[in-house]
Amino acid sequence: MPDLLRETEQFVYREARLADELRYDEWEALWTDDAVYWVPANGDRIDPQQEMSIIFDNRARIATRIKQLGTGKRHAQTPPSRTRRLLANIELIEPETGQPDDIGAGANFIVYESRERGVTLWAGRARYTLRRIGDELRLARKTVLLVDNDRPLPTMAFLV
Secondary structure, three states: OHHHHHHHHHHHHHHHHHHHOOOHHHHHOOEEEEEEEEEEOOOOOOOOOOOOEEEEEEHHHHHHHHHHHHHOOOHHHOOOOEEEEEEEEEEEEOOOOOOOOOEEEEEEEEEEEEEOOEEEEEEEEEEEEEEEEOOEEEEEEEEEEEOOOOOOOOOOOOOO
């Protein structure tokens, strides 16, 4: 178990670093083919099929989002946000997929975002479902529960 926790922590730290460094192709490569990336709005226990979400992407939509960011024409990210993620309280939890071999992890986070409009702090808890493919962990699901997702939020055009 300590080895699995350490491996999971390293994966979560790498995923955050790649997003902060705008290394989107490498970030995208972390995902499985059946991946889901979800950032709920209006509370944490909503049904994303029935209610609005900030982000609710499948694998194809993740790829489209990355392509858009790579064009330099996504005006909400021109110039790109400068971000740094701080992760804490990483622990192993039940995976959201219910698949017996999947690995669940949770982490508290703060994202420091700097843009022309100023600085925005985003805080919350992320839940990760990881899956071993070959010798590597891959990301099958990421759910980002923003602390203030029940209030109006400024534009979020970067990856949480």
